[in-house]
Amino acid sequence: MLDDIDRRILRQLQADPALSTADLAQRCRITAATCWRRLERMQAGGIIKGQRAVIDWHALGYAVEVSLRIALDKTRPLAFDEFTAAAREVPEVLEIQSFLGRVDLRLSVIARDLVHYRQIYRERILTLPHIADVEALMLISRVKNEEALPV
Incomplete structure (x- = not known):
C-alpha cells in the first residue's frame, strides 16, 4: 500500500512529470536516495507505468x-x-x-x-x-x- 510519502511523490510527479529526482525529492521533503528507491518500487509494482509527452493535437492542425x-x-x-x-x-x-x-x-x-x-x-x-x-x-x-x- 501507499503511504503519505508515496502519495506526495505521485502528486508532485503528476503535476510536473519532467522533475528530476532531486527536485522531486526536494518538493516532497525527502532525500534524493529515498525518492529514487520509492520511485523504483512504485515502477516495479506497476503503480507508475511510465511517463509520456502529451501533445496538443489542435496545435498540429486537428480541429x-x-x-x-x-x-x-x-x-x-x-x-x-x-x-x-x-x-x-x-x-x-x-x-x-x-x-x-x-x-x-x-x-x-x-x-x-x-x-x-x-x-x-x-x-x-x-x-x-x-x-x-x-x-x-x-x-x-x-x-x-x-x-x-x-x-
Whole structure:
C-alpha cells in the first residue's frame, strides 16, 4: 500500500512529470536516495507505468474530434478481435474502448476538418470489419479533462 510519502511523490510527479529526482525529492521533503528507491518500487509494482509527452493535437492542425459508438455483428465469433486489430491501424483513431451492452466499442477519432473526417469515416472506418451499427457524436467542448489521479 501507499503511504503519505508515496502519495506526495505521485502528486508532485503528476503535476510536473519532467522533475528530476532531486527536485522531486526536494518538493516532497525527502532525500534524493529515498525518492529514487520509492520511485523504483512504485515502477516495479506497476503503480507508475511510465511517463509520456502529451501533445496538443489542435496545435498540429486537428480541429475535429468525433466519438463513434460501434455495435458489432455478434454472429461472428472473431468480430471483436478482427475489428479491434483493424481499428488499431487507423492513425486518426486515438482511443478504443470496449463496453458491455448495446454498444460494443467506442472510437475516438480526430480529423483536420469536416472534409477530412468524412474521408476518414468513408474510407477507413466504414471499411472496418463486422460493423452492425455506428453512431457518431461530434465533440463540441471538453468540460473536464483530468489525467491526474486523486492520491
